[in-house]
Amino acid sequence: MKAEAQLNEFVERLKKAAGANLESVILFGSAASQDFHPGFSDINLMCVVRELAASSLDSLAPALRWWAGKQYAAPLVFTRQEVERAADVFAIEMLDICRSHRVLYGENIFQTLQVPMERHRIQLEHELRTKLLFLRQGYLAAAGDSKKILALMMNSLSNFITLFRHTLITMGETPLKAKHEIVTQLAGKIGFGPRPFLDLLEVREHRREGNTLDAQAAFAGYLPAIDQVIQAVDAL
Numbered sequence: 001m002k003a004e005a006q007l008n009e010f011v012e013r014l015k016k017a018a019g020a021n022l023e024s025v026i027l028f029g030s031a032a033s034q035d036f037h038p039g040f041s042d043i044n045l046m047c048v049v050r051e052l053a054a055s056s057l058d059s060l061a062p063a064l065r066w067w068a069g070k071q072y073a074a075p076l077v078f079t080r081q082e083v084e085r086a087a088d089v090f091a092i093e094m095l096d097i098c099r100s101h102r103v104l105y106g107e108n109i110f111q112t113l114q115v116p117m118e119r120h121r122i123q124l125e126h127e128l129r130t131k132l133l134f135l136r137q138g139y140l141a142a143a144g145d146s147k148k149i150l151a152l153m154m155n156s157l158s159n160f161i162t163l164f165r166h167t168l169i170t171m172g173e174t175p176l177k178a179k180h181e182i183v184t185q186l187a188g189k190i191g192f193g194p195r196p197f198l199d200l201l202e203v204r205e206h207r208r209e210g211n212t213l214d215a216q217a218a219f220a221g222y223l224p225a226i227d228q229v230i231q232a233v234d235a236l
Contacts, residue, residue, distance in 0.1 A: 003031075003043060006070055011105050013063035014047060021056055023080060024048040024106035028097040030158075045075035046097070048109060052079055080109055087113060091120040092127065092166055121170045121236055128163050128230045131156065135226070139219060150203075150215040153222055157200050160226060167233055190232045192225035 011025050029044035045067075049056060060077065068074055078086070087094045095115045101108075135156055142148035161179045164186045168175040176185050180201050187194035196218040202208035 006067075006072075007043070007104060010045075010063065010067050013066060014060070015105065017059050017063045018047075018049060018056070019059075021049045021051065021059070022047065022106065023050060024109055025075075025104040026097065026108075026110065027102040027104055028100065032100050032102045042073045044073060045104075046083075047075050047077045048080055048083060048106070049077065050079065052077065083109060084113065088116045088119045089123070091115050091117070091123050092163075095120065095166075095169075096162070117170075120166070121233065124163060124166050124170055125230065125233045128167075128226070128233060131159060131163070132223075132226050132230065135223065139223075144216070146215040149219055150210055150213065153196075153200055153215070153219060154204060154210075157197065157204060161197070164229060167229055170233065170236060186229065187225075190228055192228040193221050194225070196221040196225065 007027070014022055014025060024047075026046040026048070027044070028046060029042060031043045047060070049060075057077075064074060083094070094110075094113060098110045098113055098115060101110055135152065138152040138156075139149065142152060158179075161182055165175045165182050168182065168186055168189070171189065173185070173189070175182050180198055183194045183197040183201070186192075199208070199213055199218060200222075203210045203213060
């Protein structure tokens with residue numbers, strides 16, 4: 001696989017550039033699971049180093065520029081101490097990495113990382129509300145253009161389903177694995193209509209053409225469902 005070969009080369013470039021300063025390289029997100037979809041999914045990486053002085057960043061820069069030149073998202077760069085201390089403010093992200101990651105190099109620092117779940121619900125509500133505001137702004141900017149409205153929902157879909165999964169977690173449920181299962185599971189618990197999300201997933205997974213979907217009708221169900229999830233999280 002092309003991406004796998006490029007990952008291996010990137011790790012080798014990092015090792016040569018950083019030397020003893022490099023502790024770990026972690027692959028996380030959909031690329032570390034069975035839910036990767038070319039064209040929609042990113043390859044997410046975290047580089048953990050011992051220290052991050054300006055000179056250390058300079059040494060990493062050529063390897064990161066090479067990776068960016070392959071059209072991949074820039075890796076996150078942390079020290080180990082930062083990862084441990086940031087688990088309270090990035091509770092959603094750190095919990096996801098703990099549950100689904102692959103060590104490409106070095107020590108698995110996420111094996112023992114403790115994520116404070118009391119901070120999880122607060123970040124979850126903040127993320128949901130913020131993304132809903134951006135969704136409304138995007139819809140207004142689309143000015144009735146069905147293609148733009150469809151793109152707006154497609155680009156936000158994965159993020160919202162991730163937050164739906166975390167909604168189930170904060171409700172004490174064990175989320176199912178597949179995205180359509182998560183949507184159906186939460187819809188059954190809260191009582192919103194899952195159809196817009198399921199239709200968009202079919203488009204995302206190339207099981208349906210986007211032009212067969214009435215984008216404005218889908219958005220009319222998409223928006224209130226998200227608001228309903230927010231109200232459920234707020235009620236907790």
